[in-house]
Amino acid sequence: AYESTDREDLQNREDFISILWEKRSMLVDICRPLFSEYENTNKIERKLLDELVVELQKLELVCSTMGREITEDAKQADLVFIDLFLGYTQSEDDMAEAIKRVKMLIKGRSERPPLVVLMSRSPHLKDKRNEFRDQACLLGSMFRVVSKLDLSKGGMVAMLLTRLASHYEDAKRVASFVHAWDQGLTEARKRFIQILRRLDLADLAQVQTL
Numbered sequence: 001a002y003e004s005t006d007r008e009d010l011q012n013r014e015d016f017i018s019i020l021w022e023k024r025s026m027l028v029d030i031c032r033p034l035f036s037e038y039e040n041t042n043k044i045e046r047k048l049l050d051e052l053v054v055e056l057q058k059l060e061l062v063c064s065t066m067g068r069e070i071t072e073d074a075k076q077a078d079l080v081f082i083d084l085f086l087g088y089t090q091s092e093d094d095m096a097e098a099i100k101r102v103k104m105l106i107k108g109r110s111e112r113p114p115l116v117v118l119m120s121r122s123p124h125l126k127d128k129r130n131e132f133r134d135q136a137c138l139l140g141s142m143f144r145v146v147s148k149l150d151l152s153k154g155g156m157v158a159m160l161l162t163r164l165a166s167h168y169e170d171a172k173r174v175a176s177f178v179h180a181w182d183q184g185l186t187e188a189r190k191r192f193i194q195i196l197r198r199l200d201l202a203d204l205a206q207v208q209t210l
Contacts, residue, residue: 038088048121048148052081055157070104077114079161080105084120084128095128102136110179112172113138115164118145139178141171 002010010016024031049065056063064073074080082102087094106113116138118129129145132138144164150156199207 041088045121045148048151051152052119052148052157055151059158059161070101074105077105079115079117079164081117081119084118084122084125084132090122090124095132099132099136102138106137111176113142113175115161115168115171116143117160117164118143119148119151121148139171139175141167141174 002016005013005016020027020031020034024035053063053065061079064071064077066074068086080102082098084098085091085094086097086101102116106116116136118125118132122128125145125147133140133143142164144160146156146160
């Protein structure tokens, strides 16, 4: 439908962009300026990610990376590093995608939730951290924020993880308490609403008398 599709619509069509990406070696003159900024940004992000993996391996941690699809390794991870924006445009939708991903990773792990480190090169990282934490339903004691540019600084990763790990057992107890309290409030609300629904005319008359 290329001939009958408007230019503005084409640039937002994932299938069209995918075709250009797959055929970029055949369309060098057209695709080089189109994808150059994306490829340069991708190289920078990949370099920072590789440096982070090296730092984690120095601490004798087993690392695995995850793309757009949730992996079993990620579901079992005790520590998760996630980008503030899971998308090149760094839009609100990209942030929502990151929040959605974290929720999927912590689902069903209320007794032993993973430590989560939010990272980004974006200057909006500090402004968005509270919103991210609250929408992802994360505990402050199991959540940290760090600039990607700081991750390569000597000892930064070790210091960050040492502090998180030293309070991990207490944080798990808090997580268990918050989960139990949340469940208790939910059940109490259900029981209360159920009782209210059972009120009959005689009950309403007694309430009015009181």
